[in-house]
Amino acid sequence: MAAPLFDVRALVKRFGASTVVDELSFSIAPGECLGVIGPNGAGKTTTIRMCLGLTAPDSGTISAFGLSMPRDDRAIKAQLGVVAQMDTLDPDFTCAENLLVYGRYFGLKDADIRARTPQLLEFASLTSKANAKPGELSGGMKRRLSLARALVNDPKLLLLDEPTTGLDPQARHLMWERLQALLQQGKSILLTTHFMDEAERLCSRLLVLDHGKCIAQGAPRDLIEQHLEREVVEVYGQGALALADAPVRALASRVEVSGETVFFYTNESAAVLQALGAYPDLRTLHRPANLEDLFLKLTGRQIRDDS
Amino acid sequence: MIYYEFKSYLRNVFGSWGTKMPIDSPPAVSVWRAPQLSLRFWPVFLRNLLVWRKLAIPSLVGNIAEPLMWLVAFGYGMGALVGPMRLGGGEEVPYILFLASGSICMSAMQSASFEALYSAFSRMHVQKTWDGIMNAPVALDDIVLAEMLWAAFKSLFTVTAILVVMLVLGISHSPKLLLAWPILLGVGITFSCIALIFNALANGYDFFTYYFTLFLTPMTFLSGVFFPLEQLPVLVRMVADWLPLSNAVALVRPLFLDQWPTQWLQPALVLLAYALVSFWVALALTRKRFRK
Numbered sequence: 001m002a003a004p005l006f007d008v009r010a011l012v013k014r015f016g017a018s019t020v021v022d023e024l025s026f027s028i029a030p031g032e033c034l035g036v037i038g039p040n041g042a043g044k045t046t047t048i049r050m051c052l053g054l055t056a057p058d059s060g061t062i063s064a065f066g067l068s069m070p071r072d073d074r075a076i077k078a079q080l081g082v083v084a085q086m087d088t089l090d091p092d093f094t095c096a097e098n099l100l101v102y103g104r105y106f107g108l109k110d111a112d113i114r115a116r117t118p119q120l121l122e123f124a125s126l127t128s129k130a131n132a133k134p135g136e137l138s139g140g141m142k143r144r145l146s147l148a149r150a151l152v153n154d155p156k157l158l159l160l161d162e163p164t165t166g167l168d169p170q171a172r173h174l175m176w177e178r179l180q181a182l183l184q185q186g187k188s189i190l191l192t193t194h195f196m197d198e199a200e201r202l203c204s205r206l207l208v209l210d211h212g213k214c215i216a217q218g219a220p221r222d223l224i225e226q227h228l229e230r231e232v233v234e235v236y237g238q239g240a241l242a243l244a245d246a247p248v249r250a251l252a253s254r255v256e257v258s259g260e261t262v263f264f265y266t267n268e269s270a271a272v273l274q275a276l277g278a279y280p281d282l283r284t285l286h287r288p289a290n291l292e293d294l295f296l297k298l299t300g301r302q303i304r305d306d307s
Numbered sequence: 308m309i310y311y312e313f314k315s316y317l318r319n320v321f322g323s324w325g326t327k328m329p330i331d332s333p334p335a336v337s338v339w340r341a342p343q344l345s346l347r348f349w350p351v352f353l354r355n356l357l358v359w360r361k362l363a364i365p366s367l368v369g370n371i372a373e374p375l376m377w378l379v380a381f382g383y384g385m386g387a388l389v390g391p392m393r394l395g396g397g398e399e400v401p402y403i404l405f406l407a408s409g410s411i412c413m414s415a416m417q418s419a420s421f422e423a424l425y426s427a428f429s430r431m432h433v434q435k436t437w438d439g440i441m442n443a444p445v446a447l448d449d450i451v452l453a454e455m456l457w458a459a460f461k462s463l464f465t466v467t468a469i470l471v472v473m474l475v476l477g478i479s480h481s482p483k484l485l486l487a488w489p490i491l492l493g494v495g496i497t498f499s500c501i502a503l504i505f506n507a508l509a510n511g512y513d514f515f516t517y518y519f520t521l522f523l524t525p526m527t528f529l530s531g532v533f534f535p536l537e538q539l540p541v542l543v544r545m546v547a548d549w550l551p552l553s554n555a556v557a558l559v560r561p562l563f564l565d566q567w568p569t570q571w572l573q574p575a576l577v578l579l580a581y582a583l584v585s586f587w588v589a590l591a592l593t594r595k596r597f598r599k
Contacts, residue, residue, distance in 0.1 A: 015599075054441060055599065056336060074347075074444040088439030092358045101357065104350035105443035153443075 005030050005157055005188050006051070011060035013046055013212070020046050021057070022212040028157065033179075033189040035203030035220075037196070039299050043212035044192040045085060048161050051190075052077065065156065078106060081150030085161040087142050089134040095121060095145055096130045099152055106153040113152065123181075124148035125174065140171025147178060157188045164198060176201060196291035206291075210299045220291055227294050229253050229265040233272050234285040236261040243282075248275040265289065338594040342587065344452050347445045351453035352460075354436075359461070370465040374414045375472055381533070382406045382478075395537065400564060407478045408563035409532030411487075412494055412555040414469055419462035419495040420523060423502035424515045427454045431506065437597075447597055451590050455499045462495030463488075481565035490562075493575075494555040497582040501551070503589035507596050531556045551581045 004027035013021040021043040028034050036044050049055040051062055053073035062069035064076045090098050096117050103113035121127050124144035126137075134142055143163060150158060163179070164172045172195075179189060179202055193199050199206055200220045208216040208223075216223055233252075235243055237260075243249070244257050251271045252264035264272050269286060276284055359366070382403030391399040430436040437450050470488070473479060505518045527533075529543065530552035539547055547553050554574035561568045568574070 049599075052442060054597070074446075077442070077444040080442075082442035084438065084442065086435055086438075088435045088442075090354070090358070090436060090439075091434060092361065097357070101350070101354050102439070102443065104353060105347070105440055105445050107347075107350075107444070 004028060005032075006064045006190070007062070008047075008051070009061045011047065011050060011062065012058045013043070013050060013055065014058050020212050021050070024060070024209075024212065024214055026207055026214065026217070028188050028190055030156075030188055031183065031186050032205065033183055033191060033203045035199040035206045036190065036192045036209055037194070037199050037206060037295060038192075038209030042209040042299075044209060045161055046212075047209075048159055048190070048192065051159060052080070052082065078153065079156045081153065081155035081158040083143070083146045083150050083158070083160045083163050085165070087134070087146050089142060089145060089149070091134050094131045094133055095126055095137075095148075098134070098145060099149055102149045103152040108153065116152065120148040120151055123151070123178065138171070140167050140174065143167060143171070143175060144178065147175070151182075155187070157190065158182065160189060160191045162192055162194065164193070164195065172198070196295055200291050208295065208298050215298050216294075224289055224291060224294050227297060228289040230267045230289060231265075231269040232287055232289050232293060233264040233266065233269055233276065234261055234287075235264070235276060235279075235282050237282040239279075240282050243276075243279070248272065251275055263293075265293070338591040338598065339587075342452075342590050343446065343448045345446070345449055348449040348453040348456070351440060351445060351450050352457050354440075355430075355453070355457045356460075367464075367468060370418060371414075371468045371472065374410055374417075374465075374469055378403070378407055378410055378473075378478075392535065394535065396569075403478055404563060405535075405560075406533065407473055408560040409530070409556050411466060411469060411473070411491065411563075412530075412552060412559050413527055413532050415462045415466045415491045415494040415555070416498045416523065416527075416552055418465040419458045419499040420502040420519070422458035422461045423454060423499040424506055424509070424518065425512060427458065427503065427506050428509055428512065428515070430454075432509070441597075447594060448590060451503065451586075451593050455496065455503055455586060455589075458499035458502065459492060459495035462499070463492045466491045466495070479563045479565075481563055483562040483565055483567075487559050487562040490555075490558050493578055493582075494551075494559075497551055497555070497578045497585070500582045500585035500589060504585055504592060507589055507592035526550050526552050529553065531560075549577065551578060554578050 006028040008027065009025050011021050011024040012019065024043070024047060026034065036047065038044055046055060050057045051064075051069070053070045053076070056070065065079055067076050069076060090101060093101060099117050099120055100110065100113050103116075104110070117130075118127070121130055124141075124147060126141060126145060126148065129137060129141065134145065137145065147160075147163065150160075160179075164175050167175065176198065179191075183189060183202075189202070191199075191202060203220060206217060206220055206223060207214055216227065218226065229252075240260060240262050241257060244255055244262050248264075249255050251268075252266040254265040256263040256265070266272050273284070273286060276282065386402035386406070389402050392402055392405045393399050394405075437447070440450055441447060467488070470484065474484075502518070505515065509515065529539065529547040530536075530550050531547075532552070536544055536547055536553065554577040557574040558568055558571060558578075
């Protein structure tokens with residue numbers, strides 16, 4: 001295996017009495033897309049802030065490109081591209097000016113940035129908006145401008161904090177397509193997300209974070225195989241909840257109840273489906289187990305408000 | 308070699324204690340550590356300049372119209388009522404000249420304060436511009452320096468425009484005004500440093516109203532802008548003598564009268580001390596604000 005591009009060892013961050021990041025270790029190989037998934041308040045954003053040297057860890061080490069944080073923070077950040085959770089675009093500047101001004105923060109020459117600008121705008125599908133201000137852009141366009149801005153210094157590694165939150169399906173798909181293109185160019189990506197389809201589609205490896213701890217890690221398909229049965233039968237409708245204690249329960253390897261829906265997890269769905277045939281009034285949904293099931297199994301179904 | 312021998316010596320002495328502390332483990336850094344300034348502040352300054360260039364003319368009108376209205380209304384209107392002012396040295400000067408030399412300092416103060424409060428706060432807190440910048444290789448210290456210099460530059464711009472109008476109106480033609488110009492830049496720097504402390508503490512724009520009404524406005528009345536400090540009771544004067552604005556006026560007013568300040572070192576040092584201490588405090592409080 002190639003030497004990691006980015007390496008985090010035993011990272012710990014406490015705010016007062018609560019430990020937000022707890023002995024977290026991970027690394028990113030060149031060309032890899034690592035996804036970090038976890039409920040609100042799991043420590044995703046704090047981890048990214050520590051990777052950028054913006055928050056000082058209480059212990060642990062962060063090294064990247066053969067340099068170490070926080071000693072070489074400028075040299076490391078010169079090779080990173082960041083898309084934060086909230087857009088920080090300059091509302092008074094056009095798209096092209098946003099790229100110019102941001103490139104200057106990296107010490108790039110105006111002429112070099114101007115030469116790269118058309119290419120960056122085209123990558124973000126914003127060529128026709130070069131002279132528009134962020135206020136005139138849609139949510140998806142703003143995010144793509146943020147992505148183009150993060151690419152102004154031709155970074156080796158991109159840190160993306162929920163890059164598609166709040167976007168409509170078209171805009172999300174376009175963003176995914178762009179990120180896949182970047183991976184094909186050989187860039188590495190660290191991505192946090194709440195969308196399991198996004199994680200499954202883009203990430204070669206996943207880190208499941210909860211209460212600041214890594215509770216599982218591996219390739220998306222491997223994780224599903226490791227932790228879940230192959231299939232799920234969801235049952236809902238009048239009287240569905242009673243099934244959780246009916247004999248059909250014995251046919252599934254695991255049963256979960258959430259709201260008005262009963263989930264039968266099984267490797268042999270035929271028997272479960274046959275038994276459910278006795279309840280024609282109930283609605284069933286039979287599907288392969290997915291990352292969302294894994295996520296809910298590992299982190300629980302209760303709502304987290306402590307974001 | 309010596310280093311490694313020393314390390315193994317330490318390990319022998321302290322045993323496993325030494326190995327538990329990785330060498331790269333970051334020390335707990337104090338927000339009061341010395342400012343770490345670099346030339347990376349320049350692109351941040353340029354950013355503000357580029358925004359301002361788009362709005363310069365309308366903002367200029369707003370910036371100089373108000374001080375000039377005060378000057379004309381009070382200077383000519385009140386001036387006719389109060390007659391010439393008798394200064395400490397015994398000489399008499401027209402009230403408008405007295406007022407102009409004080410109000411130019413007030414304008415430098417207000418312009419720098421406004422920029423370092425409302426505008427800097429918009430960039431820091433509302434637009435999250437600073438957060439975006441810090442994802443690039445620019446540190447918070449560089450940003451605070453850039454904002455400080457930017458607010459001072461804007462105040463110098465306002466002051467220059469007002470000076471030009473004063474010259475056109477013939478209020479003063481003292482050649483020593485050339486020296487007043489860099490001093491007024493220093494006044495702008497001092498007040499932008501002070502304002503940045505309150506910027507670091509603010510949780511909304513309303514907070515700045517207190518700064519202006521409870522701090523800057525009373526200071527204006529205690530600094531000899533509208534009437535000589537000699538009018539004040541002795542106790543109040545003892546406080547007034549140490550206010551940054553009264554020290555600014557002490558330096559600038561004689562230059563308007565084509566005289567040299569009788570005392571220049573003390574007021575200059577007072578302003579410098581305000582600037583240095585305030586910048587350090589502002590930086591520490593801003594670091595604390597961003598430490599999350």
